[in-house]
Amino acid sequence: METTDLTPHISSRFNDDLEAVRASLLRMGGLVEDQLRKCLSALSEADSARAAEVVRDDEHVNLLEVGIDEACLRILATRAPAARDLRLIVAITKAITDLERVGDEARKIAQISLRLATLERPADRYREIRHLGRLVEDMLHEALDAFARMDAEAALRVPQLDRQVDEEYESMQRQCVTFMMEDPRQIRRMLDITWAARALERVGDHAKNIAEYVIYMVHGQDVRHTRLEEVESRLRGRAGAREP
């Protein structure tokens, strides 16, 4: 329980401020998740109205990023937080950048689906894209859940999913190339699909980043650019060392 509670402060206003900024980050996360879900269904159902909606709502995501950034700066300037609180604020300022990028990728997919909606839909309704999208959605969801619960262990699962996403993306690319060689008239569409898959793969990377911020926030360890196994053993070691 103490992992989810922010450390108690003499000034409860400070606590409220931290809690509020974290809640607004998660709210932005919810909006971005929604955008991702919508753009994927717009793609698979060739729903151009929904795609246009995603493109329009990206503005909200951007505004939220600016607002949260300002709130973080204000806390840094007026409260001079230290240790855990400082790590929380730093993690939030980083996470909103990643979330904003995810929003951009969702907009990109929406624009692609606007273009694809004018073409005939393939019989499988972009099965591969939907599968990849599902994986990436889960990743983002897990990463944000870990943020909400300050759960470093759950955050560790996200990079594992990222490997799966990378493999999936790889095989999709190969498949697209095969289709292009079989039928050169399809090249235009296949390129678009590759772009959408690429955007999803990027979303996976951003989700992984967010999960890494959670680990940083809870354990104070920077685990970027570190191999997964090493991260795990390092965190295990720390946890073991802490218990007498």
Added chain:
Amino acid sequence: MWVFAAARLIATIAIGLIAGFAAGRLWLGLAIALSLHVVWQLTKLYRLDHWLRHRGLMDPPVLRGVWDDVVTQVARIHRRKRHHKQRLATVLRELRESTDAMPDGVVALDARGGIAWFNRMAAQILHLQGRRDIGVRIDNLIRQPQFARHLEDGEGSAPLLLHVCETPETWLSLQLLPYGEGRRLLLIRDVTRQTRLETMRKDFVANASHELRSPLTVISGYLEMLATDPALDAAHAPPLAEMRRQADRMAAIIGDLLVLSRLEAKDEQPEGEPVDVGAMLALLRKDVLSRPQHPALVSLAIETQDQLKGDELELHSAFANLVDNAAKYTPADGHIEMRWWSDTQGAHCSVTDTGPGIPAAAIPRLTERFYRVDAGRSRATGGSGLGLAIVKHVLQRHGGRLEIASTEGRGSTFTCHFPPGRVLAAVRRV
């Protein structure tokens, strides 16, 4: 007991005094005797304290005298407390077990929206984790923007239909119920089956109407051709005319069914475009007057220049249905009155007729599809039976409601109420 204690103290003092007197040092003897007494009592106090500290592990000590009394008292209080605790624990366990057996998810929220407690079903649906999620704000875990809005709008609002990421195939209905001071209970129900059935029903009506339309068009076309055929036997003309009338009526019913299913399919309220209701009513009045048979007096009272934000086509079909009904049921010497006014409660539009009126028992059912007050009326007027259902749906989508007042034999008044948020105040001309 206390008598014994006092006697013992006196005896100690006496012995001290006697011993002191014998030794020739009276006060020293007394002091030694009292000190021994104090040490002896302190030992007992120490044993009592030791027992109290390790109460769970030890049997009560045998201390004799007043101390035994104290030990018995403490042991009794302790026993009673343990009994209470056990009873409370049993009640709590039973409560938890019974809520866990509930088929719906329940999450109790504190004043700032943090999770205070939840039952097993809620944990299963939302993937909440044991103790870890106690205190986490619910909107940090259910992050859908609609849910955040729902949480802010507060209680009393209709349940929210939502997919959650953990179980994407199921439809959940989330409802907030207030209790205690600022606390809320979140009820989560799996409504996948109902939602699916409802969608199937709507789809069925829409598809069936569509499918019926094309054959009907063919029939009407041939009927028209036959009716204008000069070679046709004169005896066939009346049945043909009747067939055409019935075909037209069927087309009207199907048209209304399609309008209704379109209204149902759009669940969002239309974005506000200012609609000039006054002008719309004036046009409708002209329509009535241009009918071959119309009531003698059709009056229009436009008391405000305010406009209404809404969908013009939908509003037109709603008002047209009301006016059409009034015209149908009002005799030639009757009177129809249309009114459009606004006040602090919003804007209102009413249509009053001097027709036969509606029995009070029938009024609540009037907006049901195909409901007829009596079988005779349908044939006489030839309506589709869907007009008031359309009116009700249009009003619902505009946040308004329909009020029906009627006296049998004297006439009826249908009033549309629109909320203030939909009213666009008129710009005063200088």
